[in-house]
Amino acid sequence: MKIGIDTMGGDFAPIEAIKGAKDYLAGNSDAQLFLIGDEEKIGPLLTEYSLPAEACTVVHAPQVIDMHEHPIKALKEKQQSSIAVGFGLLAKNKIDAFISAGNTGAMLVGAMYSLNPVEGVLRPTISTIIPKENGGTGLLLDVGLNSDCKPEQLNQFAIMGSVYAQNILGIENPRVALINIGEEEGKGNLLAQAAYALLKVNRHINFIGNAEGRDIFIDKADVLVCDGFTGNIILKLAESFYEITQRKGINHEYLDRFNFENHGGTPVLGVSKPVIIGHGISKSKAFKNMIILAQQMIEKDILGKLKSELEN
Amino acid sequence: MKIGIDTMGGDFAPIEAIKGAKDYLAGNSDAQLFLIGDEEKIGPLLTEYSLPAEACTVVHAPQVIDMHEHPIKALKEKQQSSIAVGFGLLAKNKIDAFISAGNTGAMLVGAMYSLNPVEGVLRPTISTIIPKENGGTGLLLDVGLNSDCKPEQLNQFAIMGSVYAQNILGIENPRVALINIGEEEGKGNLLAQAAYALLKVNRHINFIGNAEGRDIFIDKADVLVCDGFTGNIILKLAESFYEITQRKGINHEYLDRFNFENHGGTPVLGVSKPVIIGHGISKSKAFKNMIILAQQMIEKDILGKLKSELEN
Numbered sequence A, B: 001m002k003i004g005i006d007t008m009g010g011d012f013a014p015i016e017a018i019k020g021a022k023d024y025l026a027g028n029s030d031a032q033l034f035l036i037g038d039e040e041k042i043g044p045l046l047t048e049y050s051l052p053a054e055a056c057t058v059v060h061a062p063q064v065i066d067m068h069e070h071p072i073k074a075l076k077e078k079q080q081s082s083i084a085v086g087f088g089l090l091a092k093n094k095i096d097a098f099i100s101a102g103n104t105g106a107m108l109v110g111a112m113y114s115l116n117p118v119e120g121v122l123r124p125t126i127s128t129i130i131p132k133e134n135g136g137t138g139l140l141l142d143v144g145l146n147s148d149c150k151p152e153q154l155n156q157f158a159i160m161g162s163v164y165a166q167n168i169l170g171i172e173n174p175r176v177a178l179i180n181i182g183e184e185e186g187k188g189n190l191l192a193q194a195a196y197a198l199l200k201v202n203r204h205i206n207f208i209g210n211a212e213g214r215d216i217f218i219d220k221a222d223v224l225v226c227d228g229f230t231g232n233i234i235l236k237l238a239e240s241f242y243e244i245t246q247r248k249g250i251n252h253e254y255l256d257r258f259n260f261e262n263h264g265g266t267p268v269l270g271v272s273k274p275v276i277i278g279h280g281i282s283k284s285k286a287f288k289n290m291i292i293l294a295q296q297m298i299e300k301d302i303l304g305k306l307k308s309e310l311e312n
Helices: A015-027 A039-048 A071-077 A082-091 A104-114 A151-167 A190-199 A228-247 A284-299 A302-311 B015-027 B039-048 B071-077 B082-091 B104-114 B151-167 B190-199 B228-247 B284-299 B302-311
Strands: A002-006 A032-037 A056-060 A097-100 A125-131 A137-141 A175-179 A206-211 A223-225 A265-269 A275-278 B002-006 B032-037 B056-060 B097-100 B125-131 B137-141 B175-179 B206-211 B223-225 B265-269 B275-278
Touching (some): A002 A082, A002 A284, A015 A032, A015 A039, A015 A284, A032 A039, A032 A082, A039 A056, A071 A104, A082 A097, A097 A284, A125 A151, A137 A151, A137 A228, A151 A175, A151 A265, A175 A190, A175 A228, A190 A206, A228 B228, A265 A284, A284 A302, B002 B015, B002 B082, B002 B284, B015 B039, B032 B082, B039 B056, B082 B104, B097 B284, B104 B275, B125 B151, B137 B151, B137 B228, B151 B175, B151 B265, B151 B302, B175 B228, B190 B206, B265 B284, B275 B284, B284 B302
Parallel strands (some): A002 A032, A002 A097, A097 A275, A137 A223, A175 A206, A175 A223, B002 B097, B097 B275, B137 B223
Antiparallel strands (some): A125 A265, A265 A275, B265 B275
16 A cells, blocks of 8 residues: 655654654555655655665655645645645545645645545544543544534534544444533534434434533543534644643643644545544654554545445 | 522532521621522521521522423422522512522523513523633633524624623723634634624624634633533533543642632523522532622623613
């Protein structure tokens, strides 16, 4: 398999991407890595960090889309940027997955416009890992790709989240809950009420009912479904809680699990190829984890499984 | 002024309500307290805790609405309950404010159906205090009374929140932000986009733009406006973070500020009389703070100021 990595994306580019690739290759030989970026900058680093030449292909991309550029405009104007080149390779089947810690908006636009959705998917989605109080891990989606949702979309997020939780997080028969503001059926806003009705008859998932704000970080459910507006607020609130505790010198191993840097990245679920978006602050560990995630998504045929769950 | 207190509401009723009343009366002589509840239970406590008889009036209410009863059904069937009696006194102008730590739903239903909204108010709202990283205090609203909102309602929440922040929290010219999932105008779901357009031309408030999830607990804004679905998720998530840190033995003075018990209660803003709803776990300190809040709302004529801001 061939995994493309944007070496120019993220706050610590290109060095941390290269170090992450090296760390991956030290323990895995399954993937051929396509390192996309400015040849003049990457070349010397490959030598310096002694990356095995046979496992790496450098793809020259002289331009970079900065973190604050307008996604659509930048992708259009910078066709030689590492992100544009990456999506070009993906669309032409030259690579099987693409990873970047660069401009999130450009990655989302690229994923949505360069690739087709998986057959049957209304709208792709992005998720985040939830560090649970009991040490377990949950999945929250959507976290910002779809700010206004229809009930049918939430119903599909539940399926996509379940496939991901089962195959990537290793959770058997994941419990799915709807983020809501009350425990019983009939509670919540119009979207939640309508989504509940679909979820409870969805035979592809193990729906357990509503999860309130207070249930998100406890072990009530494994897959938490909401619209992207709500999910993005939850994600950024949780990140900021962690940051505040760090600034205040409050330390605890539980809080460390909120260091999203450790989790690698989040896949865009529902597009035809694995696309993984990393946090801007990604370091080598995050890059390594993203490459492993891309490999798992390919090996376990996550997208084929999504398609099969959505069509039956 | 006459302040009514439901002595039967909350997990520690009636003793903590009585102790809170005593603590209030130890430092304040402005209000006559109407202690509503089962005379047989309250009477002996008044003697035991030596409450000054001249400042207290016991109003017999033999029934109690439990925490898990259906609000509308319970209010209808239990007309001799402390909550129903309290709203009856309020509607007949026998008391000037009503406080309860009992069934939240019944309190909201009572406030909405026994009282009129303040003239010009589309929908009343409930808020929560936000403990900011820098030691300051912000206000978030709506936190659950209105799960689906129109942009005009968010615009009114901004005005009501500003009046409250200025007069009760003592914040001069409070900065108002719209909870959203992006920094710039034009971001967010349809509601946020439409609300932004109204907020930026609202001359009753000091609108500073959007606040993302990560901005809620830092000192970006003083009044944070959102629909009740989003606000309720944020409130309950913040409460649960505090509870998780407590269970894990993570201690810090900043985290202690999330102990919502210390804050007393939240007023239902936009109804014609002060109605204050306490947390079920309210202890004497919370009751005392709620009585002080009711007194301040009356003295500062918060509802008159709301009306005046909404009509001009």
